Amino acid sequence: MYAAAGDDLTAVPWANLKPFPLLVEWLDGAGTAVSGAALVVGSGYGDDAEELARRGFAVSAFDLAPTAIERTHERFPESTVEYRVADLFELPAGWRERFDLVVEIRTLQSLPIEERAAAARAIAGTVAPGGRLWLFALARDAHARGETRPWPVTPAELAVLEAAGLAWESRREDLLDADLYDVVGTLRRPPLG
Numbered sequence: 001m002y003a004a005a006g007d008d009l010t011a012v013p014w015a016n017l018k019p020f021p022l023l024v025e026w027l028d029g030a031g032t033a034v035s036g037a038a039l040v041v042g043s044g045y046g047d048d049a050e051e052l053a054r055r056g057f058a059v060s061a062f063d064l065a066p067t068a069i070e071r072t073h074e075r076f077p078e079s080t081v082e083y084r085v086a087d088l089f090e091l092p093a094g095w096r097e098r099f100d101l102v103v104e105i106r107t108l109q110s111l112p113i114e115e116r117a118a119a120a121r122a123i124a125g126t127v128a129p130g131g132r133l134w135l136f137a138l139a140r141d142a143h144a145r146g147e148t149r150p151w152p153v154t155p156a157e158l159a160v161l162e163a164a165g166l167a168w169e170s171r172r173e174d175l176l177d178a179d180l181y182d183v184v185g186t187l188r189r190p191p192l193g
């Protein structure tokens with residue numbers, strides 16, 4: 001989709017070309033209580049990564065789509081963010097339990113259902129002891145037949161994050177329509193010792 005969009009960044013349906021408002025709201029509330037090294041999963045055109053960098057985080061960000069990363073470099077030529085083209089399923093070994101804050105917005109729901117558990121494990125695996133995952137996902141209690149993309153995530157898929165060592169610190173569900181809801185919250189890996 002990024003390649004098809006070319007220079008027309010507005011042609012990518014999820015790209016708002018501004019930081020995700022609920023993330024900004026959370027960061028405003030968290031203040032200096034969260035800081036350090038941050039990772040943005042599926043960083044798209046880079047707005048969330050740039051927001052974190054603006055707030056003083058040392059930011060790494062990755063996306064599978066080379067065009068998204070290329071456009072990001074064009075949009076933010078002076079950026080301090082370390083952007084790379086990378087696959088969630090083959091992350092650098094050095095990212096293992098490395099980040100104080102990991103931001104995951106709408107990547108899980110873009111992946112085929114059979115890849116969700118491995119994806120959730122890979123994301124959780126980047127959170128440092130004492131670190132947090134900030135998550136936003138469209139959700140439904142069970143998969144519906146014939147559903148089209150994005151495919152909402154289920155509680156069972158989100159539970160993989162807990163099985164991988166994270167615990168919910170805050171969690172909110174915003175009902176959208178019948179059984180469809182947004183899940184927004186943070187999970188934390190317990191500190192060492």
Ligand SMILES: C[S@@+](CC[C@H](N)C(=O)[O-])C[C@H]1O[C@@H](n2cnc3c(N)ncnc32)[C@H](O)[C@@H]1O
Binds near residue numbers: 087107
């Ligand atoms: C729905 S978009 C969300 C982008 C951004 N997080 C946002 O909320 O605007 C999902 C993103 O995940 C990326 N993605 C999909 N599969 C991936 C993978 N295996 N590894 C890394 N990124 C992936 C896509 O290229 C896309 O940018």
